[in-house]
Amino acid sequence: EAGVTQSPTHLIKTRGQQATLRCSPISGHTSVYWYQQALGLGLQFLLWYDEGEERNRGNFPPRFSGRQFPNYSSELNVNALELEDSALYLCASSEEGRVNEKLFFGSGTQLSVL
């Protein structure tokens, strides 16, 4: 069974550009979570999607947005990139939208903003 897949693995952008990160959850999983992990830091919650709806959002500016498609894959968009957006962006999926403690993570997209 395939795990959570993310693309691209690495992404290099310059300040002011836009970045699009993609995530495919494990087959059968309807919830997708996005986390930001800056170098040496913990995982900061970004967004949670379930059944195509945004269920919750972390303390990030509106230029961080995303969506979930009918096949439950998800996209994270970051507009007007800033240097501090450089981080590992992790996507995770779980089996259902309600309280579920076991998340399955992808290997992440390393975003570098120059």
Added chain:
Amino acid sequence: GQSLEQPSEVTAVEGAIVQINCTYQTSGFYGLSWYQQHDGGAPTFLSYNALDGLEETGRFSSFLSRSDSYGYLLLQELQMKDSASYFCAVRDHGSGNTGKLIFGQGTTLQVKP
């Protein structure tokens, strides 16, 4: 609000036992999870405690005391491959019933020969 506190670094030798503590402050507590992340890799789920007490899974055990808002991850018979970052996590229910999983800052475990 919610917060989790865990030590930033722990060092131990191969074959030893190490305990990684986590204290939390959150509303609507359901349970405490632990994740392992090797350098540059994907975090992987280790354990979940909803009730007080010790849960054992092979060399790893996890403990929870709800009255003390405290838990720990116990790693026995340490191996070099256990060198990684370990995160505790709780579900935050501050916004209705659409909770999100909040992670601590992580504890970097270095196992030395």
